[in-house]
Amino acid sequence: MKKIIAIGIKDLRLIFQDRAALLLMLLAPYLITLGMGFVSGAFEDDSGSSGIADIPVMIINQDGGDLGGNLVELFESDDLAQLLEPVEATTLEAGKALVDEDELAALVIIPADFSATMIPDQQTGLTAEGEALEIYRSPGRPISASVIETIVNQFISQVDAGTTLVTVSLMTLSESGETDPAVFEAAATELLVAQGNSDPLITIDARSGSVGGDEVEFNLLSILAPGMALFFLMYTVTLGGRSILQERIDGTLARMQATATGGGQILSGKVLGIFLTGVAQVGILVIGSSLMYGIEWGDWIGVIALIISAALAATGWGLVVAGAARTTEQIAGIGTALMLMFGAISGTFTQIENRWVNALGAITPNQWALQGFNKLGLGQTLADVLPNIGALWLMAAILFAIAVVLFRRQEG
Amino acid sequence: MNELILKSTQLKKRYGDFEAVKGIDFEIGRGQVFSLLGPNGAGKSTTISMLSCLLKPSDGDALIDGHSVVNNPNGVKSVIGYVPQDLALYDKLTAKHNLKFWGTMAGMGGPDLTKRIDELLERVELTDRASERVETFSGGMKRRLNIAVGLLHKPKLVFMDEPTVGIDPQSRRRILDMVKELRDEGMSVLYTTHYMEEAEELSDFVGIIDHGSMIAQGTQAELRRTVGEQDTLRLHFDESAPTAALSEKIGQLEFVTTATANESEIVVTVPEAAAVLPELMSVTAEENQRVRSIDIEEPNLEAVFLHLTGRALRE
């Protein structure tokens, strides 16, 4: 164990001696975040502060069920009053035109069968097939649009979580021999109502609400910064993966093997080094941005847990790349490609409105972590980001297993 | 306890069809310096890699302090020090951090390690540069640090693979002196080189390796004898010295083959100069004659290599 830690600390120390690496790890994310902030108007908001407020949004609710109405209510709620500026709903065409003219940050279109697709049929336990909820985004306001999307996504995931609970409950009821549809209906309604009352979205107001008359603090950079930190985290882990091969070339790996240190110990040490570097990088970016720009990252325990989990999953990718490549040049190439691709499909730069791309985003640590940071930034806590953390750990476990196989193959 | 620190039997390494090391046998006694002398590509590093358990032998085995290289690599690794031919250091770390890291890898720690690091820094004359990054060091300084790393855990047997390649004369001197100091302290050393001067200066035993085979081994004197030549000693006296009488007396000594007077000079041929020199000196002292200077011309290892292979050691 002492040796594993020694290798990890040594690698951390080496990275922090490498000026070029530091530049990319720590400075670039800041500069790009600031740059994007300027481009997207983060600093010239009409509220006069660097926060964002009064995002113009239109919601067209075509839903026959209750859920659409609930979402509209949420958008119009006092909790979000200062963050959002809902516009009277008109027609779909008019709404889209307003978005195109950049009058609106986004248009949220709730399809006719929204409730039906979200809430399972009480008899069959299945949800109906139907159109997905659509967010028509203004390209000129990527950040504001992201805020809208975050709110909608949260709403949907809360409903999802709720209906799963309901479905499971009803199945249990059915298994217990209950056949009367009336009993089911009553139970379902009760459960859904109970679910609705369990303040799923109240958490949003913790950040955006005007507590004690304070100005709304929704710092635009707080949406950009996590994305950038995660984007460059991928750079860091491939750099770490590269060091595994570099040690082989430099003969330091052989020298380690010539001491009575097992291959497993050496690899664990390298993994620890990559992981520690990743944690240090994102940690420094988080602390730095919150000190320098007043970005509020939210619940600290959640933030720390998320940083650790994101670094772990990213380390997994770094190892897989190192295991698959034969030369350091290959690692650098694959690493850069992966970093850019992950940035793109995880929606770090712009949201890509393509179902497949979005689904693919799930293989990136970026997407899960980004979503988690957004949740925390909007005032949710550790408990709310547990699914994200779980996904990242699962990803890490799978990637570590693949990496071990790849390294075995390399040795053989 | 066995008096051999190393015993290699038929150690062999094949790369595909190519046999880099063709089954070599040799032994190193405790506290001895054994030089493996051979040209580029002879198989020196391959042999060291097998003995350090970095490469699995294709065949054969070696016992190091009683541990089998094949069956008990961890036992072997705990008693050996490995100084690789190519520098294996972290350029971006300071000398001290390097030593600390490698010490930890060797299972050391705490005040013991700190003390040992200071000791070694002193020894390789890097104390005043200890807190500087290795990348700022000269080639010779890096070489010395590279050796220090291999000595951290006070190994019983240290492998030094061409530790003086491409460095300044002072660093080279320091390294050669250090090897002798280590031997005097009881450490055993396996030293590879293609400089015959180094092998001559350092070794108790020399193995000559070429194309993966040990073509000759033994003490330096034994090897020279294979060439069939004798050492030539030229003793210079004052003009007035009775060299004729003196040479007669010398000629009667047990180890001397011939002794010829030539004006103020006596030319003596002996199988091994070093062995008879003390006796020669005591004879001249008995006769109250002062030797002004002595030249020793001996068949060197270069000649041995030439004799055995028909090629020069270095092209």
Ligand SMILES: Nc1ncnc2c1ncn2[C@@H]1O[C@H](COP(=O)(O)OP(=O)(O)OP(=O)(O)O)[C@@H](O)[C@H]1O
């Ligand atoms: N991994 C390998 N695959 C194939 N051949 C190899 C490999 N490693 C070494 N060899 C060959 O084995 C032979 C011995 O190499 P080795 O490095 O042991 O020589 P050496 O005596 O240390 O030479 P030098 O003085 O140049 O360091 C060489 O012909 C070399 O090309």
Ligand SMILES: [Mg+2]
């Ligand atoms: Mg070599």
